[in-house]
Amino acid sequence: MRAIILALLIAGSAQARGVVSLNLCTDQFLLALAPERIAALSFLARDTTLSVFAEAAKAHPWVRADAEAVLALEPDLVLAANWGAQATLAALERHGSQVVRSDLPQSFTAIRAETTRLGQVLGVEARAADLLTRMDRTLAMVARRSPVGAVLLQPRGYTGQAGSLTDAMMQAAGLRNLAAGMRMSLEQLARQPPALLVMADAPAYPSLATDFLRHPVLAGIKTMRLPPALLVCGGPWTADAVAMLAL
Numbered sequence: 001m002r003a004i005i006l007a008l009l010i011a012g013s014a015q016a017r018g019v020v021s022l023n024l025c026t027d028q029f030l031l032a033l034a035p036e037r038i039a040a041l042s043f044l045a046r047d048t049t050l051s052v053f054a055e056a057a058k059a060h061p062w063v064r065a066d067a068e069a070v071l072a073l074e075p076d077l078v079l080a081a082n083w084g085a086q087a088t089l090a091a092l093e094r095h096g097s098q099v100v101r102s103d104l105p106q107s108f109t110a111i112r113a114e115t116t117r118l119g120q121v122l123g124v125e126a127r128a129a130d131l132l133t134r135m136d137r138t139l140a141m142v143a144r145r146s147p148v149g150a151v152l153l154q155p156r157g158y159t160g161q162a163g164s165l166t167d168a169m170m171q172a173a174g175l176r177n178l179a180a181g182m183r184m185s186l187e188q189l190a191r192q193p194p195a196l197l198v199m200a201d202a203p204a205y206p207s208l209a210t211d212f213l214r215h216p217v218l219a220g221i222k223t224m225r226l227p228p229a230l231l232v233c234g235g236p237w238t239a240d241a242v243a244m245l246a247l
Contacts, residue, residue: 173245
């Protein structure tokens with residue numbers, strides 16, 4: 001039954017011209033796969049800190065996650081996540097809107113599956129395949145080396161979870177995730193410093209939480225900084241983060 005429903009969904013949306021996205025991650029997939037079909041994106045799509053395609057998003061309207069606001073656009077298709085705005089999505093479905101929910105990929109296998117699926121839903125299979133080819137090419141260029149012990153450090157000492165997108169990025173770059181989700185103190189890092197610290201670029205608006213990342217104790221540890229947008233939503237563009245980590 002699920003296969004039949006998916007087939008009908010793909011057939012019905014292959015020519016969709018007005019597509020609304022209500023989630024930051026589906027915003028980016030839509031911008032990468034079918035920008036000419038965008039009716040509106042979420043307001044976060046324009047945030048240069050969070051979105052890889054923020055500049056491109058500025059050329060498109062945005063809409064709040066409100067059923068009336070979305071229905072006023074008369075979209076052929078609404079893309080959203082499996083979390084957040086669920087009441088809005090339920091209301092849209094009651095009004096007959098076609099809603100496709102997306103998971104947040106946590107591995108390159110999941111990125112491949114989700115890119116392919118959304119390419120089918122949007123009727124742009126060749127473009128999806130091209131994005132994945134470019135992703136594979138970027139990953140293939142990463143030089144193989146003996147695993148280097150690393151910690152992906154986040155505000156308040158939180159670290160990249162095992163099995164998460166950041167963990168997958170580190171593994172692809174030849175890094176061994178030493179923390180795997182443990183919360184690390186400055187004392188632990190000073191006592192047993194990793195060969196490499198991975199952190200997001202310093203935020204434009206520091207807070208008490210991010211002050212942890214600027215402590216002098218960390219100054220003596222080799223650090224690689226990544227654009228925060230590459231750490232938020234998994235997609236073919238995640239290969240760019242791997243390439244940066246492998247340098």
